[in-house]
Amino acid sequence: MRTTNSSPIIFIAGHWLGAWAWDEVLEHLESEQSRAVAMTLPGLDANDPDRATKTLEDQAAAVLDIFARLGVSEDQPATIVAHSGANAPVSLVLDRHPELVHQMVWVDSGPVSTGSVFAPDFPEGLEELPLPSFDVLGQQASLEGLSAEVLERFRARAIPEPGPVLRQAVHLTNDARRKVRTTLVCCSIPGAQVLELANTGHPMFAEVANIEQLEVIDLPTGHWPMWSRPRDLAKVIQTASSRAD
Numbered sequence: 007m008r009t010t011n012s013s014p015i016i017f018i019a020g021h022w023l024g025a026w027a028w029d030e031v032l033e034h035l036e037s038e039q040s041r042a043v044a045m046t047l048p049g050l051d052a053n054d055p056d057r058a059t060k061t062l063e064d065q066a067a068a069v070l071d072i073f074a075r076l077g078v079s080e081d082q083p084a085t086i087v088a089h090s091g092a093n094a095p096v097s098l099v100l101d102r103h104p105e106l107v108h109q110m111v112w113v114d115s116g117p118v119s120t121g122s123v124f125a126p127d128f129p130e131g132l133e134e135l136p137l138p139s140f141d142v143l144g145q146q147a148s149l150e151g152l153s154a155e156v157l158e159r160f161r162a163r164a165i166p167e168p169g170p171v172l173r174q175a176v177h178l179t180n181d182a183r184r185k186v187r188t189t190l191v192c193c194s195i196p197g198a199q200v201l202e203l204a205n206t207g208h209p210m211f212a213e214v215a216n217i218e219q220l221e222v223i224d225l226p227t228g229h230w231p232m233w234s235r236p237r238d239l240a241k242v243i244q245t246a247s248s249r250a251d
Contacts, residue, residue, distance in 0.1 A: 020090025
């Protein structure tokens with residue numbers, strides 16, 4: 007029987023965000039969880055002069071590079087914690103190497119369906135998408151629970167999302183990805199509503215209906231619970247990652 011006492015937890019934030027977004031959650035993890043790692047996806051590193059050219063393929067490859075660095079294997083699989091728009095590259099990783107993932111935790115997010123494109127109409131002439139104004143962003147995702155100080159930090163540290171990431175379609179072929187044990191942490195949309203949308207085939211949630219081992223946890227807050235409820239989110243992740251097969 008595999009256990010995950012020493013298996014890594016890999017944290018991957020959504021659009022505009024890097025590893026820094028998980029700082030408060032990592033502070034609340036139990037001390038023995040020393041192999042928890044937050045990563046910055048390619049395209050979201052301010053020091054990379056080529057960041058605007060990065061693709062979903064680059065991002066999926068970077069996750070697998072982290073796996074290799076941490077010694078992730080079929081006998082010692084990882085827990086992946088993915089927030090929001092990280093769902094596209096992480097869905098690619100799940101499709102290609104489901105045997106390397108012990109537990110999947112989606113934070114106000116979920117797996118994408120094959121053929122999904124985040125922003126199919128994003129103009130080819132634009133290299134990147136900066137963080138919108140909070141008035142605009144608040145119409146797309148809930149800002150509940152975020153103080154003025156947190157919003158200021160978000161604005162100061164946000165990195166524009168690369169255009170290729172927004173325009174690239176996700177192609178999935180391996181149904182074994184649906185067998186990976188999965189926890190949905192539902193924040194801005196209640197879990198019951200997410201399941202209803204999934205069962206009716208809503209394109210944003212349709213893949214959820216295909217997950218074979220699914221746990222749904224409601225953590226009511228806005229779309230960025232790593233800042234609005236970091237302690238509670240850490241507890242959920244800790245519980246999920248420590249389950250034995």
